[in-house]
Every structure is written in structure tokens, then in C-alpha cells.
Amino acid sequence: MKHHLTEKIQTVFGYSYTIGPYNKPVMEIQPGDTVIVETLDCFEGKVTSVDVKPSTVATIPFLNPQNGPILVKGAEPGDALAVHVESIVPRGPQPCGTTCLQRYFGALTPTARTLSEPFPEMVKKVEVTGDGIVWNKKLTIPYQPFIGTIGTAPLIYSVDTLTPGNHGGNMDLPDVAPGATVYLPIRKEGAYLYLGDCHAAQGDGELCGVAIEYPTTTTVKIDLVKGWTLDWPLLENDEFIMATGSVRPLEDAVRLAYDNLIGWMVDKYGFDKWDAYFLVTQVGRVRVGNVVDPNFTAGASISKKYLVPGGA
Amino acid sequence: MKHHLTEKIQTVFGYSYTIGPYNKPVMEIQPGDTVIVETLDCFEGKVTSVDVKPSTVATIPFLNPQNGPILVKGAEPGDALAVHVESIVPRGPQPCGTTCLQRYFGALTPTARTLSEPFPEMVKKVEVTGDGIVWNKKLTIPYQPFIGTIGTAPLIYSVDTLTPGNHGGNMDLPDVAPGATVYLPIRKEGAYLYLGDCHAAQGDGELCGVAIEYPTTTTVKIDLVKGWTLDWPLLENDEFIMATGSVRPLEDAVRLAYDNLIGWMVDKYGFDKWDAYFLVTQVGRVRVGNVVDPNFTAGASISKKYLVPGGA
Amino acid sequence: MKHHLTEKIQTVFGYSYTIGPYNKPVMEIQPGDTVIVETLDCFEGKVTSVDVKPSTVATIPFLNPQNGPILVKGAEPGDALAVHVESIVPRGPQPCGTTCLQRYFGALTPTARTLSEPFPEMVKKVEVTGDGIVWNKKLTIPYQPFIGTIGTAPLIYSVDTLTPGNHGGNMDLPDVAPGATVYLPIRKEGAYLYLGDCHAAQGDGELCGVAIEYPTTTTVKIDLVKGWTLDWPLLENDEFIMATGSVRPLEDAVRLAYDNLIGWMVDKYGFDKWDAYFLVTQVGRVRVGNVVDPNFTAGASISKKYLVPGGA
């Protein structure tokens, strides 16, 4: 069955600035259903031109609005939610893409932990279509959309939408793209799925802290895997399986992601632990999601063609 | 002109366990010359079978032997050394590839910073040819060779060959592969180039700390770029330009690599600083070299097709 | 006025495992009131002997129970809450103190980020009185009690009680002791104060992750400072003023704490920013709270006798 989670419906409930169990579900669905979601950009569309200072329209904690929570019937703690990303399409008037410098935010920016003055606020607006992102008169960069923030509710915590963790959240992982299936832990009955913050393109690490933010129509198919208890979000596409880790410092995120990947290889693909450790040492790949949020996210992956266990 | 830096010649001088200005050059060359280097593996070939415990044959500080130093005539502080990697070919009796677990070493291993006992030492030997690496009866992984350690001498420091830094060194960056040109800072007259520690394959991060280590015949062409003062090693191949950073924690290595990349884009490609910052935020790529050595290495790159400055 | 927040009263509401705005207040008080609080230990008293395995009685997310929330009338976002710690007295049958090794927890322990087996679970019970903590037959260590977890509710987030942050929380800072006044940011109307997790003694960093945990009767006097907007918790006693920072890695917690300290010196004591930076470089003190929780906490302090501004 298909559901439409329109901006209008979500606005009745309010976009959510937390991922938690305390919001009233906007919609109830069955496993196997498809949901077409109208997402806002992380500024709620308020940075309408290069003359708008982000600091005047976006204030903590009202950042990075999410659609949801979507209640999935039959979902229970100890199950996994499988969210298949079918498509992500730009929405709204052009130029619909925004990147900018925010005060004390970003990887190469003076932070509130220094005595420096912040950078000037600066906004760049770009036209985004399925054919590409018009960067300047001479350069168009590819349209490579993905969901920046996606997660399920913790049992009793209500996490801000800026922080990725073992519930998913603001991972900013470019592999959460059309064609991929994200597996999320279910900790609360009904799963309570949230998503938003789509990016039309993003480099590894989301360096300045702001990718190509834009409003979208995002279509996801949602399934349930009964009895698969996950500690952290996992991801799969035609080419590889990937595990995530979100923590500081970044080397611990890498370690955590690889550890989760090895666990997956052992549990589902029949690898010996040491064989898996040796093999990912030779062929593992690391994708750095973000190095700007309260936790940093890494994805560790292995090509499906190497999932051939052979003993230690 | 072609030079042969054979195992025999290097052995007369001794393989080097430091990268510094205090060793006598093994060879003097002219800019533009080619050197064919016979490298040892990081264990000096002493882990000859699965029954050899690495801890019995490899002891600090006598790890990771390097060829060199090669003195480049005319090289002066403030110039850059351009090392073009032409080919890397396996050498010696099969199985010539080695990976293993070393005590208290590796990213998912108890470290000397915990109260844990170390993992058991464990060795895996693999056959390495240009056609691939025989992992087990069912799996052969691609031969993707690169130079794990390459660097020039600091002016007065003599750095261990395990630690990467602004002199290069043990970066374990898989992009230092045939077809790539590495640009190294020159800090001492004559440059004093060292290289070794080739890997037949390696995943991002070199997780267990030991890639497919093997002896090689490595051919490099060495040029001089007068008057190009580098702070950190850079790299270029047909597809992209990449800057490196080697430091802890890993997020600082990523920041440093991107900062060096932006500096390169500004200095050589005419970018405005903010334009470059915005652009790499959308299309930059991060390669994690190692997360196991005394410093961690990241490479930040941008595809050459995006090197189109357009203003902020 | 004096209020008694007994175990009986708190149990009616339930001890809280989050610090957030969604719990019903257990009590309403006026600024200036005193509250006598019966705290539980972080295991809810369930580790009653050395034969109880912590993992069998304490499970995420039901760890580190808090008293509260206490609603403070007149408290509004932008004000600060001043909590003066008057006394902390042991409660319950002896031996009432507990320390232990928990699976995959602690600073020198294999973590879930390695492939190691966890340490054996191990419990040590100790008698705690105002005269000291009986460590063994030959050694009694001083009774130096403090409040391990104390914080006010974020506006919309509901934070687990293990994670310290800019709301306070699980800072494990030994300076939150009798005689000290803690200043907490108020982000929600009524402040919603939570506290618990008292320690009878703790070394810097709370190395194994478990201090001398014990149940107490803790007396605090609660005042309101109207119009003092805090970003992070601050602290004051007869000798020094201290600012806190809770983040990873630890050097960023130190930077943040010092940055908050310098801000305080500038705002309230008339220092020039550079003068303060120079002065704390010479006489600042750092207290490491914990290096085991999801965020690490540092306190940066300066003796009151040095609060003498003199220009840059």
C-alpha cells in the first residue's frame, strides 16, 4: 500500500526536532508499505536567498526538521526495520538548493572552543534538478541524492536531530541513496521511523557542515525483519554491505563500523571472526559521513563479491 | 638514466629504520632519472611461514626497513620532489605475501593502553602475482599494489619508519600506486628519498595493522619542482588531486588534508578560498590511509573535472 | 522552606533514567528552598553482594536512576539555577558502597569496539561512613562525597543519564561536593532539576567506570539567578571558580572548559580576553571528571585569589 506523507499532513503534527518516543505518530503503516514523503531542507526552507543570514532563521534546538514518526504495525524491540530508498526527487521553486557558512560550525571553521571570531555568514543558492546541480556558469556537478537523517526512536531517550548514534539520525552518509536498504534497530514498539534532511550532493565529511540542502519527495518502502536485533544501523545495496558507527573521535567511529561489519559477516555470512578481520584489512572500504556533527559517522563496507568465508 | 637499487646494494649500507638526514646516501641521481628499487616487506622477509611468531623476528625499533636515502642532485629546501610510481612487481619465492596479528597492534585489538591480554599471534601467508592474491580456495582478491612508506628527510629530525607526518613516511595510502605522482617537501639538500613497505592490497585503514606485505621490484621516476614549497605531501593521478594529513585524532587528519587540498586549489588552480571550501564540501573524497600507526593518515581529493573555479 | 524527596515519594513517580522535559515533576519548590534528597546508587542498590553480576541486574537504558524532576517556580529559560550542596550522608545497610568491573565498560577495558572478550565481572563491596571507606584491613580511604549526576532539562531533548553535556548530567566531577554551588543553565520553564549517582570517593577520570557508588541523603539549597544565561554548567566554592566542558575527545573538553572559564572571567570579573587567556595559561587548573562515559568531562578552574584583572 502507498501512503503520502505530505508537507500538509506533517505540518498538522509539526515537523520534529527530536528522534524519540514522545511524539504522536503521524501515520500508521503495515510492513511492506510504501511511503512518499515530502521533506523540508534543514533550514525549513527559510534561507530563501543569499541575503538571508542563517543565524536569523535557524536557532537551536529548532534545526533539521524531520518527517515522522511513522508507526510500523507489528514492529517490536528486537526486530529490525528495513527501509528501502526508492527515489529522491527535488521539490519546490528553483534555486531550491542551499549551502552556507554558519557561525562556529563546520570542520575548518573556528569553533566556540576557540577565542576566534566566527567566519562571515555566507549563502550560496543553486538550482537542483535530476540532471545536476548548477554550481557556476562553467560547472554542473552530478545529482547524487541521499537521505541525511534517518532513524528510529530510542525506548526512552529523545535525541536531537543533529546527533547521529546507534538509532541512526544525522549520519550524513551518502550511501543512504536510491537503491540502498537501510536496516535500523527497533527499540520501541511500532519502530517510530523519522527521516528528513536530504542532500542533492555531498562530499565525504560534509566539510563546511552544509551539503546541498533541499526539499524533496522521497519514496521509501518499509519492511520488517522479525527477530534480527541490531546494535547499530546497517546498509546494503547491489554492490556491498556496510555497517555504521557514530561517535568521537573519528577513529573510534571507524573501529566501531568495522567491528559491526565483522559481526555481520560472522553472524549472517558464516565467517570466522579472525578470517573476517584479516579480509576486511585487505579489502574493506571506509566512507566518512560527517566530521562536523556532535558525533562523527563512518561507514565500513565490503564488496559482496568478497563475502566468501574460507576459515582463519 | 636508470638506476638499480638492488637488495645487494642496499644491504651494503643497511636498510634504514629511520627517515632522516643522518644516513649516508646509497645512491646519487639526477632529476628525471628512474630508479628500480628492490624493497623488502615490513618484516624483512623473516615471517617465512605461519609458524613464525612475528614478535620473535620483529622488534622495535627494527621494523619496516626502507630503501634509501637516494640523494637527488640540485634538490634544495623549498623545492618539491615529484616521485612518479611506474610499476610495482612481486619478488621472491611464493607465497610471498604476509598478513598477521601482532601483539597489541591493530585497530580492533587490545592495546598496551588496556589491561587486556593481547590476541594470539596468527600469520596468514598468501601467493601474490600480478593476477591476484590467492586468499583461499574460493577467493582471489585483486592485485592493487602501492608504496606504503615513502618520504624525504627532515632537516634535523630522524623519524621512525612507523610514523607518517609532514615528511610522508608510513602513510599506508593506497593511492600511492602505479600511475600516481607523489609530491614530497624537500627540507634537506639532496632531498634524501626513502621508500619501502609495499602492499599488494590493503583496505581503508589497514585495520589489523598488517596489509598484504611483500617484497617488490618498484620502479619510480624522480623529478624536481624548483621553488614549490610544500608543507605536506600531495598526490596526483589521471583522475584527481589529493592532499594528505597525518596526525591524531583522525578528524584532525581529515581537516588537515582538506585544508591542504584547499590551499592547493587556491594556489595552483585559481580558486577563491570560500569557493573551494564550498565545492569540496559537495564533491570532496576522503581516503583513510591507516588508523593503526602513531599518526593516522587521511587523503582528501577532488576530481580533476571539478577544478573549475567560479568565484565565491 | 525544607522539602523531603524521600525514596518513597520518588518511587511513586519512578526514578528517572533520562534528563528531559517529559517527566511529571515530583515536587514544586520556591527559589531559596532546601531539598533533602534520598538518592539511590547507580545500580538501584541491586548489586547487594560480590556474588551479583552487574550485567544481570543493570541493563541499558535502565541505568543511573535520578531523583526529580524538581520544578522551581519562576525559573525561565535564560535564567541560571544555583544549587548549593550542603551535605551528603550515607544511607542504608552496610557495606553500602559498591565498585565493580562491568562488561566492556571502563577506561582500561576492552571495549565493544575491539574483538576482545570482556573482563570478568568483579564486584567489591565496601563499608562507607563519614569516617572513611574501609578498603581493606590495612587501608581506609577518605570519605570525599559528591554528586555524580546533576542537571536541568533541555527544552525538547531527553538525554540518557549516562551522558554529560551542556545540561550537566553525568559529569562525575568530584568538585560537586559539599560547600560548592553548581550553576546550571535553565532551558525549560520550571528548570526541572534532576540529581543522583552520588560517589563516596572517586579518582580523576573514574578509571574503571565505577566509583564508590552508594545511596545517600543529599541536602541541597536551590536558588535562582534571573537573567544569567549559561551555555554550560559552572561551579564555585570558597577557593575557586570552575567551568565545565563535556565532549570527546578529552582535549576538546579541556578547551571548552577553559573557554567557558575565560568567558566567565570576562563577563563577571572584568578581564580583558587576552589577559585572561595569558593568566589561566599560568595558573589554571584542570580536573578530569570522567574518561569513561559517552562524553568526557573536564573542569577548568582558577583560584579566586588570582581574579585580579590587569589588562592585556
Place this chain on the structure above:
Amino acid sequence: MKHHLTEKIQTVFGYSYTIGPYNKPVMEIQPGDTVIVETLDCFEGKVTSVDVKPSTVATIPFLNPQNGPILVKGAEPGDALAVHVESIVPRGPQPCGTTCLQRYFGALTPTARTLSEPFPEMVKKVEVTGDGIVWNKKLTIPYQPFIGTIGTAPLIYSVDTLTPGNHGGNMDLPDVAPGATVYLPIRKEGAYLYLGDCHAAQGDGELCGVAIEYPTTTTVKIDLVKGWTLDWPLLENDEFIMATGSVRPLEDAVRLAYDNLIGWMVDKYGFDKWDAYFLVTQVGRVRVGNVVDPNFTAGASISKKYLVPGGA
């Protein structure tokens, strides 16, 4: 026997900017001898007034000049060097103390890893005597001198004098003060002791990167402990024993220091490993040396009155 390592003698050999095995010893002594050393400040005394920009007189790698190496007869790899600090007395014309802001250096400063402009260079000169440091007309801070940099030569490496490590070096640990004995690993025959970089006062972390730097006459008594193999420097005074760790990030320095401390308690004081782990969790103290150098230094200590092993 007493030796005088005057500025004149050291100048003949040159002050050293590395700690390594390649310098010719300035002096040979017997174990038990005393050496009276005339140290320079870290700028070689060149920042003579507030009008001198540090960047014009101090350039990498010629920073932080050291006295030495002092060759200790009979010292062999596997022994420990015991350096007892007897006194540290100011030297030279007043104001002999210097602190300053250096470009891109210090904990709250924009770094070369950001796109920020550096802070203005700023110098503060202060009069230093045994009675105190005249900070301004209203404030004199206590004279609390210590040796900022002290170490022995690695076997084959030559380490810059800015980086602390397992050889000692630039630890900036205020406990290396008169009354303390520092135990250093010996890795090269003759030990090759270097020291310098004394500070008249320094807060924890040496926040802006520059303590009260000044020239001194420092008296040390040097002994040899045969057959005591150290991995890292240790320290002892009348009150406590302290172990050090120097690495990034800071939490790893803390872990390493505590791990070294526990090792010492087990090896020399008869503790069970778990008993020591539990005990330092309750009574251990952490001193943060520096958070500004290429490695960060932590000291972990336990009061001698608690060195009472009692079983796990």
C-alpha cells in the same frame, strides 16, 4: 662530583633542537654526580621585549633549545636514569620571563587546520624572582618552577624538542619540580640526557602554548638504576608516585599514564592488577601537562599513603 654545564660550554657544542643519539656529548659524568645547568628559554632569549614578534626570531625546527647530551658512564639499554631535581633558579636580566601568542599555536587559537587568520602576535614580559612573578601592579603569582623538557636519546630516532613521548621530551609537566625524581628509560649506551625549557609557572595544559619561559640555573643529581627497564618516564616525590603518557587524543594519554601507573604498582609495590585498577579508580589523580604540543601529556599519580596492597 659537581659539573657545571654553563651557557658557554653548551654554546661550543650548540644547544640541541633534537633529542637523539647523533649529537656529540657535551660532558661525561659518573652516576651520582651533580650537574648545574644553565638553560635558555624556549626562544633562546630572543624575545627581549614586547615589541619583538616571536615569528621573526623563532622558526621551525630551531625551537626549544636543549642542554646536553650528557653521557652517563655505565648507562646501558635496559637501565633507568634517575634525575633528581634539586633546584631551579632564575638567571639573567629582568624582566626575564616571557609569555606570548604565537601564530597558529595554542589550545584556543585558530590552527593551521582551519581557514582562519591567526591571532595577533602578542608578548608579555614579566619579572621572575624566587619571591614570585609580577603579573601586574596588583597581582604577583607564585614562583613554581619546573623543567619543561627532559629526556634521554632513543636508540636510532632523533626526536624534535617539541614532541613528548616515551623518551620524555617536551612533557611540560609541572611536577618535574625541585624535590622530584624523574625516572627515564635508557635506550642508548651512555643514556644521553637532554634538558631545558624551564617554566617559572604554568597552569594545567599550558593553554596558550607558552608558559612563563625563562633562563635558569638548574641543578640535578643523576643516578643510575641498573636493570630497571622502563617503557615510559615515571616520577616520584615525597607525596606521590606518578606515571606519564604522551600521545593524542588526551584520553589515550590518560589511559596510558594510568596503565603505566598500575604496572608500577604491580611490579614494585606488590599489588594485584585488579586491586590496583579498583584503587586508582577511587584515589588516582590526573595532571594534564600540555594540550598544545604534537603529543599531549598526562601524569597519573597515587599518593604514597595509599600504596597498601590488599588483594582484589
